[in-house]
Each structure stands twice: as C-alpha cells, then as structure tokens.
Amino acid sequence: MSTQLKRVHGYLAEFKSAKALYEAAEQVRDAGYKRWDVHSPFPIHGMDQAMGLNKSILSLFVLIGGATGTTTAFILQYVTQVMIYPTIVQNKPANIFSLPAFFPVMFELTILFAAFSSIIGCFVLNQLPRFNHPLFTSEQFKRFSDDAFFVCIEARDPMFSREETKSFLEGLGGSNIELVEDEV
Amino acid sequence: MSQSTSNAQPINVLERERLVTNNRSLNWITERVTGIIENRQPFLWWVLFLPSVVLSGVLGCCLFYLIVTGVGVWGNNHPVGWGWAITNFVFWIGIGHAGTLISAILFLTRQKWRTSVNRAAEAMTLFAVMCAGIFPGLHVGRVWMVYFLAPVPNANAVWQNFKSPLLWDVFAVSTYFTVSVLFWFLGLVPDLATIRDRCKPGLKKALYGIFSMGWRGANRHWRHYEMAYLLLAALSTPLVLSVHSVVSFDFATSVVPGWHTTIFPPYFVAGAIFGGFAMVLTLMIPARKIYGLQDLITPKHIDNMAKIILLTGSIVGYAYLMELFVAWYGANKFEFDAFMLRIKDGPYTPYYYAMFSCNVIAPQLFWFKWCRQNLWVVMAVCMCVNAGMWYERFVIIVTTLARDFIPGAWDLYSPTWVEVWTFVGTFGLFMMLFLLFLRFLPVIAMSEVKGVLPESDPHYDPHHTGKLVENSFNGAVPFDAAAGQPDHSSPKAGSTIALPGNAFTLWIKK
Numbered sequence: 001m002s003t004q005l006k007r008v009h010g011y012l013a014e015f016k017s018a019k020a021l022y023e024a025a026e027q028v029r030d031a032g033y034k035r036w037d038v039h040s041p042f043p044i045h046g047m048d049q050a051m052g053l054n055k056s057i058l059s060l061f062v063l064i065g066g067a068t069g070t071t072t073a074f075i076l077q078y079v080t081q082v083m084i085y086p087t088i089v090q091n092k093p094a095n096i097f098s099l100p101a102f103f104p105v106m107f108e109l110t111i112l113f114a115a116f117s118s119i120i121g122c123f124v125l126n127q128l129p130r131f132n133h134p135l136f137t138s139e140q141f142k143r144f145s146d147d148a149f150f151v152c153i154e155a156r157d158p159m160f161s162r163e164e165t166k167s168f169l170e171g172l173g174g175s176n177i178e179l180v181e182d183e184v
Numbered sequence: 185m186s187q188s189t190s191n192a193q194p195i196n197v198l199e200r201e202r203l204v205t206n207n208r209s210l211n212w213i214t215e216r217v218t219g220i221i222e223n224r225q226p227f228l229w230w231v232l233f234l235p236s237v238v239l240s241g242v243l244g245c246c247l248f249y250l251i252v253t254g255v256g257v258w259g260n261n262h263p264v265g266w267g268w269a270i271t272n273f274v275f276w277i278g279i280g281h282a283g284t285l286i287s288a289i290l291f292l293t294r295q296k297w298r299t300s301v302n303r304a305a306e307a308m309t310l311f312a313v314m315c316a317g318i319f320p321g322l323h324v325g326r327v328w329m330v331y332f333l334a335p336v337p338n339a340n341a342v343w344q345n346f347k348s349p350l351l352w353d354v355f356a357v358s359t360y361f362t363v364s365v366l367f368w369f370l371g372l373v374p375d376l377a378t379i380r381d382r383c384k385p386g387l388k389k390a391l392y393g394i395f396s397m398g399w400r401g402a403n404r405h406w407r408h409y410e411m412a413y414l415l416l417a418a419l420s421t422p423l424v425l426s427v428h429s430v431v432s433f434d435f436a437t438s439v440v441p442g443w444h445t446t447i448f449p450p451y452f453v454a455g456a457i458f459g460g461f462a463m464v465l466t467l468m469i470p471a472r473k474i475y476g477l478q479d480l481i482t483p484k485h486i487d488n489m490a491k492i493i494l495l496t497g498s499i500v501g502y503a504y505l506m507e508l509f510v511a512w513y514g515a516n517k518f519e520f521d522a523f524m525l526r527i528k529d530g531p532y533t534p535y536y537y538a539m540f541s542c543n544v545i546a547p548q549l550f551w552f553k554w555c556r557q558n559l560w561v562v563m564a565v566c567m568c569v570n571a572g573m574w575y576e577r578f579v580i581i582v583t584t585l586a587r588d589f590i591p592g593a594w595d596l597y598s599p600t601w602v603e604v605w606t607f608v609g610t611f612g613l614f615m616m617l618f619l620l621f622l623r624f625l626p627v628i629a630m631s632e633v634k635g636v637l638p639e640s641d642p643h644y645d646p647h648h649t650g651k652l653v654e655n656s657f658n659g660a661v662p663f664d665a666a667a668g669q670p671d672h673s674s675p676k677a678g679s680t681i682a683l684p685g686n687a688f689t690l691w692i693k694k
Binding site: 017019022025040041043044045046048050051053055058059062076077080087089090092104105107109114116118123126128129130131132133135142145146 | 209210211214335341342343344345346347348349351352355356359362363366367369370374377378380381382393394397398399400401402403404405406407408409410411412415416419420422423426430433630631632634635639640641642643644
C-alpha cells in the first residue's frame with residue numbers, strides 16, 4: 001500500500017572508478033561520517049582501512065562453530081561406541097582408547113559445523129537476506145552490480161544535512177547525486 | 185648472497201600477462217557472462233542437452249530395474265564384491281577434487297587466474313559428487329534401508345561402527361558435498377545479484393532476487409563476505425585432502441594384498457586432482473569456444489592447468505612405480521604376487537598398461553609448450569586421463585579382489601549390461617546438470633574476475649603501465665651485505681620452507 005509520505009534514506013553519489021571510490025571513502029571517513037557505506041561490484045582491496053573499519057569478527061563465530069563440531073562428534077561417537085553399543089572389532093578396545101579411530105569423523109564434523117557457522121555468520125552479520133532496502137528504489141543503483149561505484153551517506157548519520165552533505169559529495173567528485181527516498 | 189638487491193633501487197621487470205585479455209571493461213564482463221543466460225542457447229547446447237536427458241532417463245530406468253529386482257542384476261559377486269559400482273564411485277568422487285582445489289587451495293595461494301574457472305569447476309564438483317553418491321547408495325543392496333548409514337536411532341537399537349572407514353567415508357563425502365554447496369552458493373550471491381539487477385520484474389527476477397539474498401555490494405558486507413570466503417577456503421583445503429584420503433582408507437585399512445599400503449592416501453589425492461583437472465579442461469575448452477569466453481579463459485589458464493596435470497600425473501606415476509618397488513622390497517609374497525598379476529600374465533593386465541599409458545605417459549606431452557597451447561592436444565590428453573583414471577580404479581579394485589590369498593577362491597568379473605548403462609547414464613546426468621548450470625547460472629565468477637582487473641586496484645595508475653616494482657621477490661632473498669643477516673623487513677624474506685612451493689608457484693605464474 002503506497003502513501004504520499006516519503007522518508008529520506010540518504011544521498012547516493014556515483015564515482016567513476018575503484019580508485020576514485022577509494023579516495024572518496026578516505027575523505028568521508030576523515031570528515032567524521034559514521035552511517036555510510038560504499039557499494040561496488042567487487043570487494044576493493046584496502047577499502048576497510050579507507051572506511052576505518054576493523055577486522056571482521058566472523059572468525060570468532062567460526063571458531064565456536066568448529067569447536068562445537070568437534071565436541072558433537074566426540075560425544076556422538078563416545079556415547080554410541082563406548083556407552084550404548086560397544087562393538088569389539090579386530091580386538092580393538094571399546095573405551096576411551098579407541099579415540100584415534102574417532103578422529104576422522106571429529107575432523108569432518110569440525111569442518112561441517114565451521115562451514116555452516118561461517119556462511120550463516122556472514123549473513124547474520126550482514127543482516128541479509130533483506131529484500132526491501134530503500135536503495136533498491138534507485139534506478140541508477142542497479143548498476144552497482146555491473147560497473148558502477150557508489151557512496152551512500154545515510155540520513156540517520158548525525159552529521160547528515162540536505163545541503164552540506166550534497167555539496168560535500170560534489171566536492172569529492174561524485175556525480176549523479178541522488179536523494180534516495182523510501183515510501184513509508 | 186650479498187648482491188645489491190637490498191637497496192631500494194627499483195628494477196624493471198617484465199609485465200605479467202593479463203588475466204583478462206584485450207583490455208575488456210567491467211561492463212563487457214557483465215554483458216558477456218550474463219548474455220549466456222539471457223540469450224537463446226546455441227544449437228550445440230541442444231545437441232548436447234537432449235542426449236544427456238535421454239541418458240539420464242536410461243540411468244533412471246537402470247536404477248529402477250535394480251531396485252525392483254535386486255543387486256544381482258549387477259555382475260559383482262564373490263570374490264569381486266565391489267566391481268564397477270565402487271570403481272565408478274571413486275572415479276566420480278575424484279573428479280570433484282579439482283573444483284575444490286581451484287576454489288580453495290588456489291585461493292589461499294593467491295593464484296588469481298583461478299577466478300575465471302572456479303565457478304564452473306565448483307559446479308562440476310557438485311555434479312560429480314552427485315553421480316558418485318548413486319553408486320554406494322545402491323550398492324548397499326536394499327536402498328530403502330540406506331538411512332542405516334547415518335547414526336540415527338533405529339528399531340534394532342544397533343549403532344554404526346565408527347571404527348570402520350566405510351562410516352568415515354559417509355561423513356567425509358556428505359561433509360564434502362555440503363561444504364562444496366555452501367562455498368559455491370557464497371560465491372554465487374554477488375553474481376546472482378547482477379542477474380537480478382538486469383532482469384525485468386517477474387518470476388525470474390524474484391527467483392534470482394531470493395537467491396541473491398538482497399545483496400547490495402556494500403563494503404560493510406564485503407568485509408564479512410571476504411572473511412567468510414577466506415575461512416571457507418581454509419576449511420575446504422584440509423577437507424578436500426581428507427576426502428580422498430578417507431576413500432583410500434576403505435582400501436588401505438583392509439588386509440587385502442594390493443590394497444594394504446600406506447602410500448594410498450597421497451596417491452589417491454594426487455590422482456583425484458589429476459583426473460579432476462582433466463575433466464575441468466574437457467568441459468571448459470568447448471564451453472569457452474561455444475560461448476565466446478576466450479578473453480576470460482585465456483590460453484594462459486589452459487597452460488596453467490596443463491602444468492598441474494603434468495605435476496599430479498607425474499606424482500601418480502611415481503606412486504605406481506613405488507607400489508611395485510615396495511611390493512618387491514617388502515618381501516611379502518602375497519603382495520608381490522598381487523602386483524605381478526597386475527603387470528604380467530594376469531587376467532586384467534591390459535587394463536594396467538592402459539592405465540599406465542593414459543595416466544603417466546600421455547601427460548608427459550605437457551612438458552612441451554606447443555602441446556600445452558594446442559587445444560586439440562590438450563583435449564586428447566585430457567580424454568586419455570579421463571579414461572586412465574577410470575582404469576586406475578578398476579585395476580585397484582577388480583584385479584585385487586579377483587586374485588586374493590587362496591587360488592581356490594579366485595574368480596573373474598565382468599559387468600552386466602545394467603552396470604554398463606548405469607555408468608553411461610551417470611555421464612548423461614552429469615552433462616545434463618552441467619548444461620543446465622550453463623543455462624541458468626553465471627559460468628564465470630563475475631565479481632571475482634572484475635576484482636583482478638588492473639583498474640580494480642585502488643592504486644591503479646593508467647598512465648604508468650610499464651610497471652616498475654621494488655625488488656621484494658620471493659626467490660631472491662635480500663641480504664644486508666654489511667651484517668650478513670636476512671633482511672626481515674622485506675616481505676616473505678628468508679622463508680626456506682616455502683621455497684619448493686614458491687618454485688612451483690613461480691613456474692605456474694611464469
């Protein structure tokens with residue numbers, strides 16, 4: 001259902017190359033903006049530093065996931081092989097000393113759980129899937145996945161102002177500056 | 185070692201060959217790759233697709249016949265209980281390994297040329313593993329009881345034996361498939377977004393939109409995405425090495441002469457990568473021609489892959505010879521006889537020589553640059569390798585089982601028509617899935633290829649193409665002449681352990 005009310009999402013400005021985007025990002029960072037992002041068809045090397053971002057914490061998720069996998073596999077095998085249903089094969093023990101035979105499955109489940117936590121963690125940290133983002137209302141934004149490079153400074157940034165942010169982006173060399181609005 | 189390399193004087197080096205030739209733009213890559221999906225398929229696509237569908241149907245009929253009749257319709261019987269079914273399983277699972285090698289190991293070793301071939305190679309991995317899974321699944325006999333493979337509580341209160349390599353294999357192969365799907369999907373997300381953004385509103389856009397997860401190419405997203413990709417690569421690297429090792433444990437942990445050898449895990453892994461690269465080239469050389477991707481998959485890529493085939497093929501040849509040597513040197517009568525029956529006067533001796541010539545002798549042509557650049561030669565060698573790797577598994581499985589300890593238990597094995605058509609049918613299934621992949625998904629990882637173009641470097645200077653770089657080269661370790669100490673300020677200096685790896689990397693990059 002559409003209403004007449006619009007909410008400003010922010011300013012979108014196009015830059016002509018990865019190099020220009022990188023240099024613009026450094027200046028947006030130095031100007032003190034916090035709620036902003038750059039959009040590019042591919043990850044740009046060094047852009048995290050240019051935007052003043054830290055290392056992703058995803059690896060912590062993956063470490064926890066991997067450790068969960070190892071533990072799960074150990075419990076699964078110990079409980080079934082030693083406690084519930086000990087099978088004596090080739091005169092091998094059915095106690096904690098059969099641990100070496102459990103290593104392959106422990107390894108596999110470590111990888112499996114770590115892989116799932118890696119991909120799920122990636123999407124959770126990115127707050128994806130999200131299909132209704134205001135940027136999708138912009139026609140020119142569709143080219144981000146082809147060959148266009150954008151900076152978007154959001155209206156919820158405390159430093160955002162309709163006039164100053166626009167002239168700031170113009171000063172950085174941005175073109176096709178657009179005020180992205182979303183229907184409320 | 186005290187050359188004058190440690191001073192900061194820049195030296196002129198030859199410019200590295202471009203990964204994408206003819207200075208193609210970002211937009212050209214998008215148009216060319218999505219064009220495959222958006223335009224009508226070429227006639228040749230249908231010429232290949234329809235027989236593939238028919239063969240998949242044949243596969244379905246064979247499996248139906250097997251299920252309603254029983255595994256007796258296959259030719260495996262005592263003493264050859266494994267026959268073609270396990271031969272085909274090991275063959276297909278091995279094919280998959282090249283995809284993960286390209287996507288994971290070459291990513292960790294920063295081989296940027298991988299970007300043009302990784303998507304198709306990963307797709308090939310998935311389809312090969314699907315084909316592989318059919319065989320052990322049905323080989324168990326009563327396929328409706330196949331869930332007994334998984335450690336789930338059942339009515340008999342019987343639990344699986346976790347000390348058995350067969351159960352390790354269940355975990356290894358299912359983990360491998362799952363992680364490969366996740367890795368493939370993660371790589372697809374930005375490219376699906378590209379297709380989404382080009383579609384008109386409708387069902388197609390909705391489907392590509394859903395699978396692209398609402399991707400916006402934001403750097404705050406790329407940050408986590410790249411970390412996830414790196415971690416998946418780091419996880420897949422030991423995984424891919426483990427999968428075929430575990431497959432080889434199925435053989436190596438038995439006491440059957442000819443199987444009970446410690447060389448099996450590395451030998452199987454090298455063979456798997458070898459066979460997989462041959463299959464990648466078999467698929468990609470025609471595909472690049474049909475879809476006009478010569479600027480993305482250049483002769484350089486084919487050259488690199490041919491070199492990997494030569495390397496792994498030589499490792500496999502070494503393993504063949506070492507098996508024979510150990511059989512003689514180990515002085516185990518049964519093992520010696522098992523290998524003598526392979527190479528001399530055994531019932532399957534011709535298969536051994538077919539294997540040896542296809543896998544060891546044919547790839548030696550790749551020592552010559554002309555052979556690596558002539559696509560007909562490359563295709564011919566790859567076809568030899570495809571066949572040779574199947575022969576290898578046949579030799580390992582059938583010749584060994586047909587002649588074990590007691591001559592009274594010896595018997596020969598030959599496949600029935602059901603087995604033959606089941607195997608041919610899996611090729612149909614594999615081709616059908618690959619052709620559907622070409623039709624509906626981006627065959628080249630666009631976002632990754634765009635990222636390795638020179639202008640994607642944020643410090644790119646278009647007026648300065650004849651690059652002058654500082655000499656911080658892996659091979660020449662800069663030494664401080666006065667102190668005689670390695671200069672640790674230079675990146676990667678003094679890493680002697682890494683040198684053999686670097687030598688190979690340099691040869692590949694050359």
